[in-house]
Amino acid sequence: MTRLPATMLRRSRSRQRPPARRLPRWQAGLAVPAALAVLSLAVAGCGSSGKPSSSSSSPSAQAAGHPGGTWTILANSAFGVADPAQNYTAEEWQLLIDTHDGLTGFAKVGGAEGNKIVPDLATSIPKPTNGGKTYLFHIRRGIEFSNGQTLKPSDFVTTFERQFTVPGPTSFYSDFVGASKCSTKGCNLSKGVVANNSAYTLTLNLTAPDPELMDQLALPFAFAVPAGTSPKLTGNNVPPGTGPYMWKSYNPNTEAVLVRNPHFHVWSAQAQPAGYPNEIVEKYGLQVSDEVTEVLNGEANEVYDGDPIPSDQLGTLNSPKYAGQVHVNTLAADYYYALNTRRPPFNNLQARQAINYAANRTAYVKIFGGPSLAVPTCQILPPDFPSYSPYCPYTAGSSHTQWTAPDLAKAKQLVQQSGTAGMKVIVDATTDQVGKALAEQMVADLNSIGYKATIQLLSSSVQYPFIQNSSNSAKWNVAYSQWFQDYPAASDFLNVLLGCGTIHPNSDASPNIAAFCQKNIQSQINQAEADEATNPSEAARLWTQIDHEDTNAAPWVDMFNPKQIDVLSSGVHGYQWTSVWNILIDRLWQG
Amino acid sequence: MATLLEQVEVDTELRPAIAGRNPWALAARRLWRNRIAMASLVLFLLIVVLCLAAPLYAHDVAHVNPFVPNLNGHTVVGGKVVPVMQRGGGALRLGETPIGPTWDLSHYFLGADSTGRDVAALLLYGGRSSLLIGIGSAFLCSIAATVVALIAGFFGGTTDALLSRLMDVIWAFPVYLLAISISTELLTHTSGIQIGPLNVSATSLWVPTIIIAFIYVPYVYRPVRGQVLSVVNKEFVEAAISQGASNLRLIFSEILPNVVSTVIVLLPLMIATTILTEAALSFLSIGVQPPNVSWGTIIQDGTDLVYTRPWVTIAPGLMILLTVLSLNVLGDGVRDALDPRAKLRVEG
Numbered sequence: 001m002t003r004l005p006a007t008m009l010r011r012s013r014s015r016q017r018p019p020a021r022r023l024p025r026w027q028a029g030l031a032v033p034a035a036l037a038v039l040s041l042a043v044a045g046c047g048s049s050g051k052p053s054s055s056s057s058s059p060s061a062q063a064a065g066h067p068g069g070t071w072t073i074l075a076n077s078a079f080g081v082a083d084p085a086q087n088y089t090a091e092e093w094q095l096l097i098d099t100h101d102g103l104t105g106f107a108k109v110g111g112a113e114g115n116k117i118v119p120d121l122a123t124s125i126p127k128p129t130n131g132g133k134t135y136l137f138h139i140r141r142g143i144e145f146s147n148g149q150t151l152k153p154s155d156f157v158t159t160f161e162r163q164f165t166v167p168g169p170t171s172f173y174s175d176f177v178g179a180s181k182c183s184t185k186g187c188n189l190s191k192g193v194v195a196n197n198s199a200y201t202l203t204l205n206l207t208a209p210d211p212e213l214m215d216q217l218a219l220p221f222a223f224a225v226p227a228g229t230s231p232k233l234t235g236n237n238v239p240p241g242t243g244p245y246m247w248k249s250y251n252p253n254t255e256a257v258l259v260r261n262p263h264f265h266v267w268s269a270q271a272q273p274a275g276y277p278n279e280i281v282e283k284y285g286l287q288v289s290d291e292v293t294e295v296l297n298g299e300a301n302e303v304y305d306g307d308p309i310p311s312d313q314l315g316t317l318n319s320p321k322y323a324g325q326v327h328v329n330t331l332a333a334d335y336y337y338a339l340n341t342r343r344p345p346f347n348n349l350q351a352r353q354a355i356n357y358a359a360n361r362t363a364y365v366k367i368f369g370g371p372s373l374a375v376p377t378c379q380i381l382p383p384d385f386p387s388y389s390p391y392c393p394y395t396a397g398s399s400h401t402q403w404t405a406p407d408l409a410k411a412k413q414l415v416q417q418s419g420t421a422g423m424k425v426i427v428d429a430t431t432d433q434v435g436k437a438l439a440e441q442m443v444a445d446l447n448s449i450g451y452k453a454t455i456q457l458l459s460s461s462v463q464y465p466f467i468q469n470s471s472n473s474a475k476w477n478v479a480y481s482q483w484f485q486d487y488p489a490a491s492d493f494l495n496v497l498l499g500c501g502t503i504h505p506n507s508d509a510s511p512n513i514a515a516f517c518q519k520n521i522q523s524q525i526n527q528a529e530a531d532e533a534t535n536p537s538e539a540a541r542l543w544t545q546i547d548h549e550d551t552n553a554a555p556w557v558d559m560f561n562p563k564q565i566d567v568l569s570s571g572v573h574g575y576q577w578t579s580v581w582n583i584l585i586d587r588l589w590q591g
Numbered sequence: 592m593a594t595l596l597e598q599v600e601v602d603t604e605l606r607p608a609i610a611g612r613n614p615w616a617l618a619a620r621r622l623w624r625n626r627i628a629m630a631s632l633v634l635f636l637l638i639v640v641l642c643l644a645a646p647l648y649a650h651d652v653a654h655v656n657p658f659v660p661n662l663n664g665h666t667v668v669g670g671k672v673v674p675v676m677q678r679g680g681g682a683l684r685l686g687e688t689p690i691g692p693t694w695d696l697s698h699y700f701l702g703a704d705s706t707g708r709d710v711a712a713l714l715l716y717g718g719r720s721s722l723l724i725g726i727g728s729a730f731l732c733s734i735a736a737t738v739v740a741l742i743a744g745f746f747g748g749t750t751d752a753l754l755s756r757l758m759d760v761i762w763a764f765p766v767y768l769l770a771i772s773i774s775t776e777l778l779t780h781t782s783g784i785q786i787g788p789l790n791v792s793a794t795s796l797w798v799p800t801i802i803i804a805f806i807y808v809p810y811v812y813r814p815v816r817g818q819v820l821s822v823v824n825k826e827f828v829e830a831a832i833s834q835g836a837s838n839l840r841l842i843f844s845e846i847l848p849n850v851v852s853t854v855i856v857l858l859p860l861m862i863a864t865t866i867l868t869e870a871a872l873s874f875l876s877i878g879v880q881p882p883n884v885s886w887g888t889i890i891q892d893g894t895d896l897v898y899t900r901p902w903v904t905i906a907p908g909l910m911i912l913l914t915v916l917s918l919n920v921l922g923d924g925v926r927d928a929l930d931p932r933a934k935l936r937v938e939g
């Protein structure tokens with residue numbers, strides 16, 4: 001996943017799958033009334049709700065002992081379209097995990113435990129059969145959507161078909177049988193997603209084994225929506241979900257409001273506990289500096305964690321007065337420069353290694369806010385990620401596990417050996433303060449080892465598709481980008497960003513920006529993916545090896561792994577943070 | 592006893608003859624005597640000289656290269672060596688704050704920006720870009736507008752109608768929106784802008800210069816065209832026509848000298864306007880591009896430091912204020928000086 005301006009997180013996964021496309025706005029507008037009509041019919045015609053299969057406590061009882069109240073989040077801007085089949089932003093996902101559920105989920109608890117997959121609407125995590133291509137899920141009974149409709153296995157057929165008709169990022173589910181024929185005009189997954197409403201089972205049939213399927217089923221794209229939900233984009237109307245909250249309203253110009261779902265009961269405290277606040281409100285439109293001021297003054301509860309805190313307010317947050325209100329966590333993310341391996345000078349390995357040796361990572365870290373907010377890195381996988389093993393060959397000194405300082409002498413030597421000295425290099429970055437400053441530093445680093453570097457700045461919304469599209473390849477040599485995990489799997493970095501299959505010529509969705517493809521490394525990637533299901537320890541070892549080999553091949557200048565700041569009002573309890581969802585909003589209360 | 596008339600005649604005979612002065616000399620004299628206008632001119636020239644001395648200041652006084660980030664650098668404050676970027680305090684130690692003003696000319700006089708560069712040196716280099724673009728675009732605009740106005744006013748009829756409507760179309764666009772649109776489009780030509788045989792880099796200062804000159808052409812065109820229309824019907828023009836003067840001669844010898852004063856009055860005001868426009872575009876990141884700097888880019892760089900290091904934005908803002916103010920006051924003085932109705936006490 002890559003991060004765009006503050007609140008917009010745009011991810012691009014296209015391993016030999018059609019890239020996600022958005023409906024034109026006018027079609028989205030027409031879809032809303034249709035969706036509303038369908039939803040109202042669904043609500044009117046809902047069948048018997050049935051009784052819960054197991055006794056459970058009411059939401060208020062679950063939250064007993066912690067006040068309800070309203071939890072107010074301040075965000076600079078809204079997250080765009082609210083349809084969970086399409087929205088790919090952390091901002092909405094942090095709310096969707098409280099209003100919707102999928103077959104599986106990430107445990108709703110902070111820390112490393114939060115990366116674990118647990119059964120959610122399914123009673124258990126099934127073992128695959130049929131050579132890893134078939135999964136049989138038993139669906140929990142007695143669960144209701146927020147409109148009172150009972151959850152049935154057939155609802156998942158609609159959920160997955162919508163992924164293609166809306167459309168959303170289809171690459172996660174394009175291995176379902178029948179998916180290859182799906183498009184925005186229609187989708188029939190009756191063979192790939194087989195629902196049995198009498199036995200309450202759901203069978204997923206794949207065309208090929210996918211060891212990461214359980215992670216992908218835990219993403220909001222796979223969250224259940226009622227069977228009657230429109231196959232088209234629902235715009236700013238979110239279809240009903242099964243979570244402890246439901247969407248009362250969403251106006252991207254003002255606010256989003258979540259209230260308690262009266263039809264919710266706890267079936268798995270690990271997957272979906274009852275939330276503490278009675279209401280969650282996310283307000284839009286303030287400058288980030290004003291958001292911080294209001295939260296510190298107690299006028300709101302939380303600064304949306306995707307809004308970067310202005311650097312001159314970081315000093316304010318250092319005050320001991322706010323010690324309990326500021327939380328810093330390491331993100332599973334990379335800030336890096338992709339090196340254009342299609343053309344000189346960086347089609348030359350020595351040239352790529354040279355800039356890695358010359359990169360002043362201390363300076364990059366300072367630009368981002370200092371060592372408290374960023375950790376320098378040389379390798380692809382972020383710390384504490386599956387298969388991460390510290391590795392940094394591009395540093396002064398003898399340590400190969402941690403970066404300490406640039407090695408300019410070695411860098412200059414490599415430039416001379418590569419025969420690329422004096423070449424012009426274009427550094428492409430974004431116009432925001434951080435992007436511009438990082439680009440200026442990269443230019444200085446390149447010039448210091450004998451290149452003639454210049455800067456080219458583009459707006460964030462333009463820059464990311466620009467550098468992905470191979471038709472622009474002649475216009476840049478070094479491109480600034482970032483990637484945030486979709487879920488904790490090494491392939492999410494190593495295969496998505498540096499695999500041969502994610503190079504899509506002339507496409508704006510080609511996340512392998514460097515166009516890096518080495519057959520020996522790709523064959524190891526393929527082997528690691530095959531081993532995931534059958535030999536996880538061997539797979540983990542291979543991913544580590546791939547990470548180190550990719551680092552040696554230097555398709556990137558990896559700068560740092562960022563940290564994220566959560567700013568909360570005083571007196572907040574229950575703070576929990578996961579690398580998948582970041583702050584768990586419904587676990588918070590103000591005492 | 593002599594009559595009053597006889598006394599005047601005697602006085603006239605006794606006084607030496609009054610030397611005739613051309614209108615430009617009279618205008619210069621009027622301007623010279625306008626102390627406020629002169630003070631403004633001196634201020635403007637001082638700013639220009641300071642900005643021209645930017646390399647001298649950066650190299651020989653401050654000993655910095657303001658175009659290269661200096662995040663890991665050190666400087667001397669009060670005899671102590673301190674880092675240019677200072678890490679936050681407290682338990683969390685969030686953020687890196689650049690050093691503030693030292694008020695020492697040789698050590699970060701106005702402090703550092705977010706990449707550790709000397710703000711004072713940047714300010715002077717930025718002034719070079721801002722003044723170059725401001726003055727260059729004002730001149731280009733004035734020349735283009737004058738040529739178009741001369742053609743439209745002289746030929747009249749369909750020519751005048753067409754040119755005036757073209758100017759109206761350009762004028763109908765909100766100035767800043769038009770500039771933003773054109774800049775954004777041209778900046779995507781990352782391999783340069785092809786103008787015939789010429790290839791202009793998208794980051795060249797010519798790009799904002801030409802864009803700003805273009806958007807303000809209608810603003811100069813209108814008053815100049817009005818002046819052309821009033822001159823073209825004068826008797827001396829008719830006399831020149833009757834003597835067989837060609838159109839080119841009429842335009843350049845008869846009409847242009849009589850409208851150039853209008854352009855001269857507008858020029859200082861246009862320079863002020865174009866400097867402001869350049870600052871606005873650069874603040875929005877679509878004016879001056881790195882590695883060049885201007886007052887607008889420095890203000891933009893300082894927006895994240897407004898609370899802790901306000902001088903990064905205040906300093907370029909003050910420079911813009913002083914420059915624009917001096918040009919506006921000078922423009923008023925020039926207008927007064929060139930006003931033919933102004934009376935002048937001529938000394939013998």
